[in-house]
Amino acid sequence: MSSHHESSSARDSLAARLEKEGGVSVADCYQCGKCTAGCPAAVDMDVAPSQVLRLLQSETPKHEERALSSLSIWLCIGCETCVTRCPQEVDLPRAMDFLRQEALARKLANQEADDVVAFHQAFLKSVEKGGRLFEFGMIGDYKLRTGHFFKDLGLAPTMFLKGKMSPFPHGGGNKREVAKMFARARAVKKEPQK
């Protein structure tokens, strides 16, 4: 399959790729709904967690796009309750991770999730630059990305006074090593999946 990976005639369904890249078989799900019942975020979601799997089961581009453009994949907190209780042990959190990355790669991420995406990106940028998280810098970056300049400003003075936030990076760690890891990971991701 790999030699035709780019051609449209040999399209791998998301379900097939998720199985190959993440070891998750969506066919195992028989739609009992236990994941949705226990999900702390389901109440805010546009597509229930079990329905996200259902969309993937159909293996049609239309349904796959619906899953990729859902708000749900960005509201998943990663609490691991669903996979813990699933009678079929379908790793739904791993599927959510896969769908988020695919949604970003295909520029299908739901716009209502812009803040969530911005937070994750600002966090990782901070780690890439400093090796460790620099909270103050990360929050500044998040505010620039989202325009939420005034949110939580009321908490800031107490956080400084209580020593929970510093305007200076922590130091320590190995910045150069971590930056190189991020660079090498970008190259690894471009390689065709075996």
Place this chain on the structure above:
Amino acid sequence: MTALRIGYYPGCSLTGTSRDFGESTRVVAEALDIDLAEIPEWNCCGSSPAHMIDHVMSVALPVNVLLKAKKAGLAEVMSPCSACYSRLVMGKHEVETSPAAKAQVEKVLACPSGALDGLPKVLNVIELLARISDRIPPKVTRKFDQTVACYYGCLMVRPPKVTGFDRTEDPVEMDKLVALVGGKTIDWSFKTECCGASFSISRTSVVGRLGAKILQDAVKRKAEAVIVACPMCHSNLDLRRGEINKRLEKPADIPVLFITQVIGLALGIPEKKLGLHRHFVRVKFPTKTAPTQAVP
């Protein structure tokens, strides 16, 4: 009593927003003769953002930490932060069970094949304290005479196949530690419910909604404090109390303590050394009562 030497991964939160967790872990370890050997030049574990949008790095970052520990000759690593603990056990699990993931991480870390064999075992702080629990009662100078709710959150117990820690839906190990220093714990329904974790900044309303349910149940069952072992559980229930109380008929004023602070108070360690002054919600119950006899 011989000192127990164990690898120590504080993670970013314990040097920043949850300094109190880091401070109390260190002083309690010292009091119990545990030698915490900090992993040299450790890096961030990637936390939620890495597994949310960068799977390769979500494995490579924690595995790099464990590789450094291995190189430092550490057979076990203790990580107090539940989120770090989760990333460390999940990363280790992935390279140990998926040859493809392992090959990928070897490339990202530019390490020879075989370097990732025999990575250190990962423990959370409850597991470590439970292991040396016989050392605690003889050192108790001030009974922790409170009724509290032990709140485990998500990532210490889930997914059970990877963490292998305690009873998944009704864990008890933290409750046992509190009982060991003279405290009472309540039976309640929210021991392992999610607090909203990394949505603290980007979806604060979610944290308010979930935290309100958790605190409402704890208060209803007469808990005088909530005890946690996770920086995110702590900040979401403590720092975000305003957001939570907006959703409660009667504002909750019970404090949130780290388990290490509870043990530290019982061991007679001054509250400032345990970082209690860094909380947003003040601890009102007495923490400086006259010394009592050791708990029988």
